[in-house]
Structure formats: C-alpha cells, structure tokens
Amino acid sequence: MLTRFLKLGGLAVIVIAQSTLSYAADRVQIDNFEYENFPIVRPNHDSEAYTYRLWGHDSDNNAGDQRPGRAVVEQGQAFQGNSSMASIVDSALNTFIQYYPYDEDSFQYRYLREQIELYAGTNDWKFDTYNRLRFWVKVDENQTVPPDQQTNFHFGTYYRSTTGKRKSAEDGGNHGYHYYNLEPTGEWHQVIVDFHPSHIRGRRGSQEHGVLEYPTGENGFNYFDLMTRFYVTFTTSLTSYPGQHNFDGFELYHDANPENITQVYSLSGVYVPASKEIIVAWKRDKDEDDLAHEVRYSYSSIHAAGWDSAKTLENSTVAPKGQAGYNGMKFKTTTDKFQEFNNPASVFIGIKPVNSSQFREIEIPIGSIIRPRTINSLSIE
Secondary structure (H helix, E strand, C coil), X not given: CEEEEEEECCEEEEEEECCCCCCCCCEEEEECCCCCCXXXXXXXXXXXXXXXXXXXXXXXXXXXXECCEEEEEEECCCCCCCEEEEEEECCCCCCEEEECXXXXXXXXXXXXXXXXXXXXXXXXXXXXXXXXXXXXXXCCCCECCCCCCXXXXXXXXXXXXXXXXXXXXXXXXXXXXXXXXXXXXXXXXXXXXXXXXXXXXXXXXXXXXXXXXXXXXXXXXXXXXXXXXXXXXXXXXXXXXCEEEEEEEEEEECXXXXXXXXXEEEEEEEEECCCCEEEEEEEECCCCCCCCEEEEEECCCHXXXXXXXXXXXXXXXXXXXXXXXXXXXXXXXXXXXXXXXCCCCEEEEEEEEXXXXXXXXXXXXXXXXXXXXXXXXXXXX
C-alpha cells in the first residue's frame, strides 16, 4: 500500500493507493488524483482558465483554434486507488492537459520538484537521482492509431536552468517532446519517459538528440530536476465525439539498471486480458534506419538474470518500418505463445538492438498480486 500525505490548500488528506509493480526504492509520486478537485494554484486568476488549477485542459491551440473539453477527477475509474484524471474531449484537437506548477504570489513557475515538495510538506528531494517518469493511460475506444513508425501521443516537457528567470518555465533550457503510439485497448497503458526526447523545439524533426541527462550542462541537475510544467496530448483525432482519456499514477523513480536509453526510448506497454495480447512500443535512434531490435520475455527481471536467460519468441525480431523521424517500433504477441505461462504477477519484456549488449526492460503487470509499499516522506520503501 502507498500512503501519501497531501496538503490541498487548507485541507489535509491521507491517500491510500494499490500498486501491482515491483517499484524502485527511490520514488516520488507526482499525483494519483485521490481527491475531489484539482488543487488551485492561481486563486486570483480566471477560474475558467486552464492555468487556474494544477491540472487543466487547454481550451485552444497556439493558432487560436478552439479545443472544447475539460479535465476532471473521476471517481471509480483508476489504475490504482479509486480515482483518476479524466480528459473529456469534444473536438478533433483532442486532449491537451497541462500540469501547471505556478506560484501566484511571486508570479513565477516552480520546478516540478518544488511543487511536489510543497504538497508533500517536505524538503528531501534527491537531486540527480530520478531518471524515469511513469504514468498510466486508458485510451478512448475511438482513438485513431497511425502506423507503427508514427506517433499519436506526446508528453511535452519544459526545463529551465538553475539560473534561469523564474517568470519563464524554460529560460536557459528548452521545450522537449516525447512521442508515443498508444492503442485503444480498454486497458491501462504504462508510459515511461526517460532522458531521451524525440524532439526539441526549433530543431529538425529528423534530428537525433540523444540522451539529455544534463540538458543545461549543469552537473548534478538532471532532466527531471530542471523540469517545470509539462503536458499530455493526443495528436490524432477520434472517430466520434465526445471522447474520454484517463490518466493515473504520475510518478518519478530511479532505475539503477544499465538501460540502453540511447537506442531504445519512449517506452510503453500494456496487457489486454480479453485477447491475451501484450503490446510494447518504443522509439529507436533516428540514425539507425536499418538496425533491427530483438525482443525477449521473462517472468522475473531480465536485468537480474541476464539477457541469455530470457526466452525468445517466434518473429521476435522487429525491423524499422520508417526512416529518420518516423522511428517508432512496436511488438505484439499473445501469452498463449509463452512457455509455462500461469498468470504470473508480471511479464518482463526486454528490447535489445542487435548491435548492442545493452537493452531496455519494461515490467507489464498481468496478475492481481499486491506488493505492499509504504511511503516515508518522498521515498517509497
């Protein structure tokens, strides 16, 4: 069980949430929406504006085109706990929800870490520690899905140098984009954000940016240390409206494994019990148009046991389908193809470029085993 103490204005609540993954020890929860309404960050602002609350649906795009919809806390729909954030959309511009850590008193943007500490009531953030950001998405059943090499979902980041002007969310930094390809499965997709952006604003779409662990060149302050606001958005339309996407379990954590985020990034995965299907998607290096990736599976961590211990599947080599910026990769299989499959708690999927000794791993929850965890200040133990 995860226990978190949240301070929402003058109201203090204790949040209890269930989890089915074997998490890292160093972990910080951003939000799990176990409350009735999003916290207010700009009490003197227009209450109808998306910048009024910590989470808000942006009602138009940069061109001024209207994007009707809203973000709400929905009870009874959750990956963990009892509620999640619902994005209700009424137009082809689709979901665009901002996380808005604004300081109304000083008219400046807080760092993500500062906003987390504010609501947790602590000051024990571990700098240069958290190297993954994870959340869960249930995709509307009418969401369109492009070819595997393309994208339909963005996680947008803003990062600022430690000396940047705080009235800006990105002074001394920039705006990054992390691309994904998510399908309407009716289940919760796990989305993992790492230090490797798909795109940086102002650069060519075909440009490979590599791993930006220290994006401002300041040692000791990594990508997530410097993050301020962020957003989630679906970039392709629904086949009918209104529609609804749900989000839950936003968190940061430290993955101590020697993961290959240079060649395998923007990782996501889901298990669909009705069809016994596992879907894993990721982005490859944009400069490796002809390099295949091998996929293996295990019922325990492949990092712990080694790549050679993992099991292979028929047709488990994935070849690129696009070039340069069209660098999406996707692997699908069903559990009836697995050896000795007996509804384990999780399946671990490993992805290794054929020219590398390093790989990425994603744990896909399968069963209903609850692994207890307690929270001590900002860290899960």
